Amino acid sequence: MKNLKTLFAMVLVICTAASSCKKDEHSLNENMSTTGALSLPANMASIKLTPANASAVQQFKWTAATPEDGGLVLYEVAFDKEGGNFSNPVFKVISDGGGIQAQVTISHKDLTKIAALCGINSSSTGKVSWTVIASKASNKKTGQESRTLQLERPAGFADVPTDLYLTGSATESGDDVSKALRFKKLEDGVYELYTSLKAGTYQLTDKPTAGGRKFYAEGTLIKEGASTITVNGDTKVYYLKYDFNVASVLEVTExxxxxxxxxxxxxxxxxxxxxxxxxxxxxxxxxxxxxxxxxxxxxxxxxxxxxxxxxxxxxxxxxxxxxxxxxxxxxxxxxxxxxxxxxxxxxxxxxxxxxxxxxxxxxxxxxxxxxxxxx
CATH class of the missing domain: 2.60.40 (Immunoglobulin-like)
Structure with missing residues (x-):
């Protein structure tokens, strides 16, 4: 009998708690205004990109969205080709403060990548569009306003290789790319190597595998592609130095x-x-x-x-x-x-x-x- 009373009491407590929780339930209000006016940079602003400068950045700012219940709104800045509708943006980045601030700071290095994704080649100028996407829970709204930026890319690669290797019949390691010689990385995009070269051909690659990106030099310019560089004559020792930030052969010295x-x-x-x-x-x-x-x-x-x-x-x-x-x-x-x-x-x-x-x-x-x- 005592056990039955105890069981009854426990059931009563559980039911009371469930009833209490049910009374506290309320629907989540996901409604919010769209983002307000974009404020920075100005429409049609022209930016000369300097991706090799680590401190070169550009700020983007806008008016905050207003949620009906005063809750938290998160932001992303979206980029698209000029005239794009942002249904499939080429690049998105969350705003400062983990997405809660109505601004974002983007490096020139990333803006160079964005320019490349929008079809702007190195040593060229082109336009990209940008807007802000605000979200509250599952409700996501693209801003009614978008702006255009004119970006000027310098010579160089938007996506510089993380590592650099030397391979080919003219090198000390031969044609076996898995044995390619690794360059010393001086800074992002800048590499040097002391090595010998003999009669044959060589090329640069970002991975010691057949599937790596391939590069070659044409005069003082670095280009991406499967072409090779030809070496003639006797074996000699060289110092090689390349800067992919500006697509330049800095030095090839015996x-x-x-x-x-x-x-x-x-x-x-x-x-x-x-x-x-x-x-x-x-x-x-x-x-x-x-x-x-x-x-x-x-x-x-x-x-x-x-x-x-x-x-x-x-x-x-x-x-x-x-x-x-x-x-x-x-x-x-x-x-x-x-x-x-x-x-x-x-x-x-x-x-x-x-x-x-x-x-x-x-x-x-x-x-x-x-x-x-x-x-």
Whole structure:
């Protein structure tokens, strides 16, 4: 009997709770006004895009929608080809603040992508349309007003490759694209590589697979396509540098030799020979610290002789300490000036009146660095 009373009480509580919940139910009001006037940028505004400038942005602003119940409204800015009705916009982006603010900030890099999606080619000017889409729950309304932007694209790719590889019969890895040589990425869209090229052909790709995007150089311009670049003559070492932001070949320079430069003598005391994969090695190089009145000087750096002149690689530190006990970063290589004394390294004191073997690695797979082994 006691159990029956307890069960009855529990059922009564559940029914009371259900009745209470039912009384609190109300329908969701999804009604809202359409977005008001677009305010920024002005209709037919002209924007010269600079996608390589990370700080270049454009703000879009509009009047907020008014929901009947004062609830939350979310916004998207939609872009379409000039004259499009936004039924299938080419690009949409949520507004600032996770979609709740009546404005959005869009980078020139993304606007360049939008221009490309709307059929505006590089080095060309064209028009795109934009409007605002407001939504409250399942109710979505496209603004009654749209505006037109005139966008001027620079030379370059709207979608720069995330990575860059070198492949082809003229390269160190041959025609097998799965073994393509990876470039070092300096910044978005900018890549460099130290490598050798022999007679044959090569091309650039964004993936070491057959399905990657392909690129080639025509003069100083980078173009997308399956064409290849032809190399004639003997095998030579090159420095390659490309900027996809402006579709430009920045540098293709032959590296003629690399020397170990000793500051006190203001000359190179030995040469390194290129092996492969951006690496140079020397044979035994005699080292004699220069005897000044205050002591023996042991400073050095490296000199790259190129068809365009001599480039020096040395330390990021203007003044250096002994390498003994230093971290691996001590030996990292950086482009430095031709100053006789600054940004040099120091030999291990044990190298004085001995021979050393120098190795320089300018491989894209790690930091540029070097080693000195006393023999």
């Amino acid at each position: 590296i003629q030799s690399m020397g170990l430069y000793m500051s006190a003598y203001s000359s190179e005391i030995g040469q390194l020979n290129y092996t492969a994969n951006g690496t140079w090695q020397s044979g035994a190089i005699p080292v004699v610290f220069y005897p000044f009145s205050w002591g023996r000087d042991e400073r050095y750096k490296f000199a790259l002789h190129t068809a365009a002149g001599i480039k020096y690689m040395g330390s990021s530190n203007v003044n250096n300490v002994s390498p003994v006990g230093q971290a691996a970063s001590y030996f990292y290589l950086n482009a430095v000036s031709n100053d006789q004394w600054n940004n040099t390294y120091k030999f291990d004191p044990a190298a004085d009146n001995k021979s050393v073997k120098a190795t320089v690695s300018l491989s894209a797979t790690g930091p540029y660095t070097h080693s000195i082994i006393t023999q």
